[in-house]
Amino acid sequence: xxxxxxxxxxxxxxxILLRLLLRSIKNPAYRRRVLERFGVYVDAPVSxxxxxxxxxxxxxxxxxxxxxxxxxxxxxxxxxxxxGTPTGSQIIQKQLGDGVxxxxxxxxxxxxxxxxxxxxxxxxxxxxxxxxxxxxxSQASSSGVKVLISNMRLSEISFRRYQKxxxxxxxxLSTVNQIAAQSDSDAQRAISLxxxxxxxxxxxxxxxxxxxxxESVVSSLAELKDKISAQRSVxxxxxxxxxxxxxxxxxxxxxxxxRATLLLILVPRHPERFEKVYKLCHARFRxxxxxxxxxxxVLESDTQVLLVDSIGELDQFIGIxxxxxxxxxLVPVGGHNILEACQAGVPVVFGEFMFNFNHIAKIVVEKEAxxxxxxxxxxxxxxxxxSEDPDARRRMGASGHALIEENQGATRRTxxxxxxxxxxxx
Numbered sequence: 295x296x297x298x299x300x301x302x303x304x305x306x307x308x309x310i311l312l313r314l315l316l317r318s319i320k321n322p323a324y325r326r327r328v329l330e331r332f333g334v335y336v337d338a339p340v341s342x343x344x345x346x347x348x349x350x351x352x353x354x355x356x357x358x359x360x361x362x363x364x365x366x367x368x369x370x371x372x373x374x375x376x377x378g379t380p381t382g383s384q385i386i387q388k389q390l391g392d393g394v395x396x397x398x399x400x401x402x403x404x405x406x407x408x409x410x411x412x413x414x415x416x417x418x419x420x421x422x423x424x425x426x427x428x429x430x431x432s433q434a435s436s437s438g439v440k441v442l443i444s445n446m447r448l449s450e451i452s453f454r455r456y457q458k459x460x461x462x463x464x465x466x467l468s469t470v471n472q473i474a475a476q477s478d479s480d481a482q483r484a485i486s487l488x489x490x491x492x493x494x495x496x497x498x499x500x501x502x503x504x505x506x507x508x509e510s511v512v513s514s515l516a517e518l519k520d521k522i523s524a525q526r527s528v529x530x531x532x533x534x535x536x537x538x539x540x541x542x543x544x545x546x547x548x549x550x551x552x553r554a555t556l557l558l559i560l561v562p563r564h565p566e567r568f569e570k571v572y573k574l575c576h577a578r579f580r581x582x583x584x585x586x587x588x589x590x591x592v593l594e595s596d597t598q599v600l601l602v603d604s605i606g607e608l609d610q611f612i613g614i615x616x617x618x619x620x621x622x623x624l625v626p627v628g629g630h631n632i633l634e635a636c637q638a639g640v641p642v643v644f645g646e647f648m649f650n651f652n653h654i655a656k657i658v659v660e661k662e663a664x665x666x667x668x669x670x671x672x673x674x675x676x677x678x679x680x681s682e683d684p685d686a687r688r689r690m691g692a693s694g695h696a697l698i699e700e701n702q703g704a705t706r707r708t709x710x711x712x713x714x715x716x717x718x719x720x
Contacts, residue, residue: 295462296428300404310401320566323380330398333409340395343372344716345416345439347399350378351563352631353422354385356445356500360420361390363705368716374414376400381565384605402427411437418715420444424452428466435469440715442472444708445500448483449628449649456487464488471715474708477653495711498704499654504637519614522593522600523557527616527681532561532608533630534621539571541624543578543599545673550598553681557593559611561602563621563630568603575599609634616687617641617680619673623648629655636663636694641687643667643676657701663694 311328318324329335344364348357354377361373375386376399386396395414400406407429419434419441421427426443434441448456456463467473467489475481476499485491522528529549531542539562546558558579562571575581579598584607587593593600602611612618612635623629623645632654635642642664648655658664665676680687 295459295465296432299428299462303401303403307401307403317566321380321564323383326380327398331401331406332403333400333406333413335397335413337395339397339413340372340374341413341415342417343374343414344368344418344420345374345376345414346420346422347376347425348382348386348422349399349425350382351385353377353425354382354389355631357422358385358389359503359505360444360500360705360708361394363709364712365393367709371417371716374416381605388606400430402429404429404433407433411439418442418712420712423447424449426456426463426466428462431466431469435471440471441469442474442708442711443470444474445704446473446475446480446484447477447499447650447653448480448487449652451628451649453483453487460488472711474704474711476704479653495707497707497711498701500704500708501631501633501654502698502701503703503705504633504698515610515613518610521587522559522611522614526555526557527553528557528559528614529677529681530559530561530611530615530618532559532612532618532620533563534560534571535563535625535627536567537625538621539574541670541673542619542621543574544670545677546599547578548674549677549681552678556681557597558599559602559615560599561608561611565603565605568601572601572603575601609638612640613638615640617643617677619643621645624673632658632664633698637698639691639695641665641680641690642694643673643680657697658694661693661697663690663697 314324346357346361348354364373373394375394375396377383377386378399400410411433416439419439421443423445424447431441464487467487473484473489473494474497475484475494478496481494481496484494534542542560550556560575562568572581572583580596581599581601582594582597584600584602584604618635618640620630620632620642626647628650629644629648632642632644644666646668655666659666667673667676
């Protein structure tokens with residue numbers, strides 16, 4: 295079956311490269327460093343260390359926390375970090391810099407995988423969340439690499455997709471040494487797909503393990519607040535996707551009818567959409583780009599929408615908002631991380647399409663730290679309530695903080711799973 299899978303990938307390779315080229319029209323970064331995707335590198339890779347794979351932005355943000363913990367516990371091990379997208383790459387480079395060796399992950403082709411493993415020779419591979427790659431896992435196992443799927447989540451949609459190939463997926467999972475699942479349901483789905491129950495452990499969700507804000511961070515947020523919004527009320531729409539921005543702007547139009555000075559901070563998920571979203575905003579509102587706020591510049595007083603055309607700043611802008619909507623949830627994308635708002639003590643609103651974060655969404659609603667809505671009118675009502683009721687905002691923010699603290703510990707438990715594989719070097 296794996297031979298057939300590999301043959302199919304080789305046949306699809308021209309179309310994969312064509313898709314890469316088409317995406318590079320809007321985001322030129324997609325056409326750069328292509329050889330890395332085939333296991334060929336300009337710089338000499340590090341070897342015999344720890345390898346962490348985080349496919350895109352969400353996984354990369356979570357991986358950074360784990361990688362920093364690994365660097366503290368295993369300072370003598372070199373760390374290789376791979377990802378699959380330019381935005382994920384930017385997060386890794388910005389947060390970790392020269393502290394890691396970073397390249398794109400190889401395509402799951404036998405030759406590409408072999409070159410990657412021969413070059414990097416990792417002792418341990420940590421794969422974030424739901425990435426299951428047959429050739430990568432099989433060759434890693436054959437090469438003696440211990441593989442951990444960390445922070446594993448299996449949505450109902452992913453589970454049903456994998457169920458179509460039960461024998462194949464079961465053999466792939468048999469090459470995995472350990473699965474650290476987010477929840478009981480994730481663990482049971484993994485076992486149902488053929489993972490050895492003795493190798494599956496529920497450790498919780500790494501997304502809950504966020505650091506408390508230092509005094510310097512609090513101070514910088516206060517400065518940003520003065521620079522951006524002064525005494526104005528602010529709401530944020532973050533990680534928005536195609537089809538959501540128009541809804542957000544419709545909602546903002548209704549909200550400013552009751553609060554004329556209300557500011558919307560809009561943060562699209564993908565950088566290739568920045569210009570298109572800016573045009574949508576500019577056609578309806580006085581709009582300013584984040585990139586114009588340099589060298590001490592402040593937001594113009596009549597600006598109605600601030601478009602954040604930068605990467606890696608979402609958490610900062612959540613931190614200066616009165617309440618936040620997190621996208622990928624009004625369209626069937628599956629949602630994004632709503633815990634960043636909880637950690638910031640900010641009420642969070644999200645749509646009905648949260649199938650990638652069902653467990654988190656349920657907890658946030660149960661603890662009254664957030665509101666789940668179904669349509670545009672619901673978002674307007676939630677926005678009016680949160681904009682006009684500071685006491686409600688404080689209660690929801692406090693509930694979010696408490697929720698975070700109650701569910702921490704996944705990083706520590708994940709490191710405990712790795713302790714038998716990675717002896718501390720003398």
